[in-house]
Amino acid sequence: MNLVESGDIAKTGAKPKLPTTIPKLTDTMLDVYRIPLKYLYYNDENGRIATQIRREFGTLSPHADELDSDYNDKIAAFIEEDNASALKKTKKSIKEKGQQVYGYVLQDGRIIDGNRRFTALRQLQTEAGTSQYFEAVILPFTYDAKADRAQIKRLELAIQMGTEEKLQYDPVDLAVDIYQTIISDSLMTKKDYANEANMTLKEIENRIATIELTHDFLEFINASTEAYYIIKDAKLYNPLFELAKKFAKTFPNQGPKYEQTKETAFALLGKMVHTGGDTVREVRDYLKNIVSSVDNDDYNDAIEDFVEDFRDKLESQPIQSAADYRKRLEEATPELRQISEVYNKTVNRQNRGKNVDSFIADVRETLNTLNDMKRGDGLTGNLQFSNFSKDQVAEIREMLVKINLLSGDLIEVYEDEF
Template structure:
């Protein structure tokens, strides 16, 4: 007889859940929409096939809903109709609904293939959980189907609870000679290691295959001391108790210490997982080496150990067994560990410093894996891995700066990962010397705990760098750095307590660091406000330069008049600003110039205005000019155009083109076409080769 497909079990679960969902939907839709409840559902599936009935009895209407439509109705009307009915479990149940929609879609597209056992388990477990919150009394039927799938689809072996089936055995551990026990596999068939009917697929040595799952008594297992999750905790223990202190412990003492590390690394996650195991059993098997080393599943192993202490029932760890040598196959074990523990759903559980230092050790220090291999196993990009290594390098520098090399657990206490992460983009914008200065600045500020929000502190530095206002701040910090090291360099630092004492005894230095960033941020802000008008004018010029002059010919008279009016208003604003800019350091009026400064040419001599005289009665402006050569490449003469402007930037004279020589002084006169007494007018000097909007000099002339 052919074995029942896992997809068939999932289908069986949906058939149990469907009428429960349909009745639940009817009840809640009626409560919210009243008599229009079915019209609302019809609107959701308007023009979708197969069409729903327009009318009928309530029983006929809800019978027309299939599983997919029930799930979609709940998803689409969750906020309005269904969410509140679940109370505090609303978010959790909404996730179940979304997951079941994915299950339905996946099942609809597998064709004749079957789904994986673990996917079927997950789908049925989700159905059970959703049903439990809708109608607890009916959820048990789905759980029965779940049990069958959990036990490999073998309905003859269904037992109470979500545990796997043990292969029957009568062998006692005591019956096996000790010399024959070289690995846990030698104990298979005893009460210590029980083989189940389940399997788990993993890839080892480039080959994917299904491994049988065993239930192993907890006292035959021990933690993996190479696990990145507890690496910094172990380093701390060894620093405080001796380098080889863990090696002298027996297995249970060792396990107690590491268990405490795992728990302290994330107490909330441990409590949550422990609660789930108590309620549903261990859902995900671990990976264990034949010597008893738990490669994957430290958290589950920890939870089971904690449960074992609180109950009289013997606890077992469900795991596959890999018969490899921990030293000879270290690379393959590491690749397996990465693939399992740093999958997309799990890597967020890791402390970022533990993760970074672990990556750094594997790639940079031990060269156990290349960066490409690491990225592939952890399902990350090479860029992501490289960034983490770059952060780890700076963490290493930080610990050396604190005179505590390798004590990465202290870096975790300082929470420097996010600080360094924020610092990386800034480092890419400054010179090598400045990079070292910035790292020193950050190390000092972290050491002395000068900033409550360290990420904001880095962002403030980033703002200074982006505004090119950081050099004075760096210089100020260098002075403070000297004061810090006058006191820090001679200290003997043995641990975090010594660093804390240094902070307590140097509150003034901490305040200097804090005041420094505050002061330069304020200066930068003031400078930015000062330059705001220039920035706005520059933007305005850029916008005006982008105007397409060819559109002028396409405008009608009204549009042209409107444009000219706008230009006139703009000109008035510009002139008003010009009048408010005051005088230059020499007391001369600062003029808005409709000309930009012409770029000097290497072959052009400098034009000097030696004198300007005014004869008001004749309206004559007399100018004396001469050319000056700065080098032998410059010409002896230069043709210059002269004319006068009034305060409104309008021409008030004819223009003259004259040759100015380096040999003799040139005197020329301009006649003003109009003027006002006591007015300031402007002499403009242009070189004809330059564009019309460029001038080499603009000289104010007082008419008094």
């Protein structure tokens, strides 16, 4: 705003319309400005960008190109890699028609909305050698005050989630953003986030539970609990989401059985990743066949030693990438094979039990039909013998004779099995 006062940044004349209600801030208080690119920088607190920074660098110090371009160059590379075709389309549009949609920035130049437009303008400036300007609203906020951060997040959600043409969040980035906003930073309530992001409260709760389970999983495999990029690269978010939903229902108070089941699930998930295939479907089968059955405790006990051996392999050295995780799974092939064998034996035993139950149910249904016929003097319901032809009556009698003869033979078979 000092640069506005000195004439280095000019108004465009456009008046923005805020996409959500911000206390003590109205549309009439804001303007759109043409801001030289050197004063701006990407928001390292953005959900998408934060995950990429953790993956590549651990931490980065955000700053504008006026200081040096290193930070912005690194983030710009992420944005181009994430969706090169969308960036190319945006750059072509700006080159031909100018910037059509304004962005939002904070007073220190942090970009809250407009990363792809800013990236396109930086590329155009380099390619053409002419000065480019980012047209944006300058919000009277900074990240220094927690109250400001809460309002910034409200606005960011309204922009990012409330506009159909916006690039959709990766599910890991979205879940991390929800967890960080609500749990870590306490900037919003679950209900507030749900309202601003056009999501249900249950969706918010499920995603928070998934990140909490993700922390446990990353600790289990001997990785940093904030190495969310491993979850992304190994495509583990959806399986963990399924586990988190089921665990919340089955173990509402958690406890020892939950802890044992959780470690069992993490070990089995390693087997699924190692062998490939549809991990989400396999997790759902596991939840149905084991966790939801009476066999869950027995299965956990049966593989407890194998899980411990598996953890020993994982703990041989820290896991820092999805490639490290897969390499460690390869080394733990014998343990994973043992876990898989016990799982398959348990499921096969259940299937045999299901077939036995079905068989007994069929025999019982036959008996019930005969009992009904006896109680009805040979018929059931409202049927009368006058409804049948002589041939039909003879056919039924013949079947009953055969049932009588077969049942005598079968009784002897079952007597032999005692």
